[in-house]
Amino acid sequence: MPSHENPAPTETRPGGVPVRIGALAPLTPPGWTEAGRQLLAGLELAIRDVNTGGGIDGRPLELLVRDTAADPRRAAAAMDELAGLGVPAVVGEYHSVVARTAAARADALGLPFLCSSAVLDPLTERPTDRVARIAPAQSHGWRIYADHLLDAGHRRIAVTADPGVYWESGTQVLREHLAPRGATLTALDARTHTPEALCDALADQGATALLLLVGHPEPAVPIVRAVRRDRRLTGLTLGAPAGQPELPAWQTLLGADGTGIPFLRYLPPRLTPLGTRVAATLRSQLPGTPSFVAFEGYDSILVLADALRAHGTDRARLAASWGRTTVDGTRGRIGFSRPPGSGVWQWTRPPVQVADRDPADPGRFRVLRQA
Incomplete structure (x- = not known):
């Protein structure tokens, strides 16, 4: 993809060993590949913007993308691989059944997982601090x-x-x-x-x-x-x-x-100033108007970058930080709570x-x- 045309006002080139995080998306059939491409576009643009702003304490943020193809087994295998590569956290996924498998595997591995787009209410079978979600629960939106x-x-x-x-x-x-x-x-x-x-x-x-x-x-x-x-x-x-x-x-x-x-x-009446800038860049990279899925991807990276700056790459500290992480995203201020009956940390008021x-x-x- 082309470089971001509207970088943040202050640019710093990060150096040193990259901070590598994992990302899941459906990029081949039978997954909904159009949604996967939107999600990936948002993730990658946010990575570039984070690095333009100095990265994670001077280190560049790097994305390790794995294609789930809407297959829960591929998602579980990807989680195992990414955990073995030492990533501090994983973001992404669109398909709910795949995200549920990824969340369960992340919990078992002790690997923080920030779910970008899947909405199925019971994302995990048991409560866990390792999983958080940007998208609203299905019951809320429906x-x-x-x-x-x-x-x-x-x-x-x-x-x-x-x-x-x-x-x-x-x-x-x-x-x-x-x-x-x-x-x-x-x-x-x-x-x-x-x-x-x-x-x-x-x-x-x-x-x-x-x-x-x-x-x-x-x-x-x-x-x-x-x-x-x-x-x-x-x-x-x-x-x-x-x-x-x-x-x-x-x-x-x-x-x-x-x-x-x-x-x-899942969009507000008006995007934030950041969201307006992001939308303009995404519009030059994607066919048609950028989907809310792309904004979910972008916001996911903002949340994780903020947590990494505050708490480092230790998985346990990251997993314990969801409730204390607040970020001004493309669609509003993002903060997490544990609604009654939810097994994961949930963005409190995502727009619908x-x-x-x-x-x-x-x-x-x-x-x-x-x-």
Whole structure:
């Protein structure tokens, strides 16, 4: 990637032995590689900015990247390798099931892990001080999404879901939040319903919204096309709480058919001055508007760099520092707490938006709800 075009005001070239940290990201299929590239772009830009500002007490910060390809076994092996290489900590990962495996392995190895983008609530089976997370827990964001559906008047909601813990957990969060408020949620298995059969079921049930809890581009793209072309479903709202419509490939594959589909993303009403500068640089390196995933990557490095400066490279001291670490990031001030029921350190108030692509301009995003 090209050098950062807007370096910090004071530049110092760090020298000496690098401080090497590990990074996990899905960079090859079947992982969602577009998200992985966004995450890596944010991580690498932050590394360059940290080093432009003098590194870690004069030593350069260096990233050792490992591709998980959405495979938990590869994530566990990467954690073992990185621990053996002596890294003080690991950051990253996008896929929740992979991040959960990485977190468990990190805990077993005594290796601090800062999870950048995965949201599955039970990131670890037992409480641990070694794991912290930048992204909000799934239950937090998806309840906000459910409130958006309710406020829009939806009471008969369908989901089509792939198998997997992440999708099952999301369906359960939605059902538990919607049912007490008078809404029904019907699940339609994406494996047993072709796009056409799915349209038939939606027409029979009279659903007013269909949520796509499925992979991208398959089967999400064929489902969207089928629904958009079925006259019986005119007026049906499509939704994608997992955020598929934000990344540029969605617009490339679907065009106007991909607009007006609400999704979750983790951005504030306005980026901080740092975030505005970072966004400008990322825009020159990535196709389309930088995703929140890239900002999560950048902020993760800021948090870890601050902890390394304050506590050194000792793993035990780093793991004990999450609750005392506060950083001004691209999307606000980042600090960590232990919410009730959480087994990991969690950014206390990450921003949450419900947004969609504007039908009048598919390259533009509309913010429908801010929390």
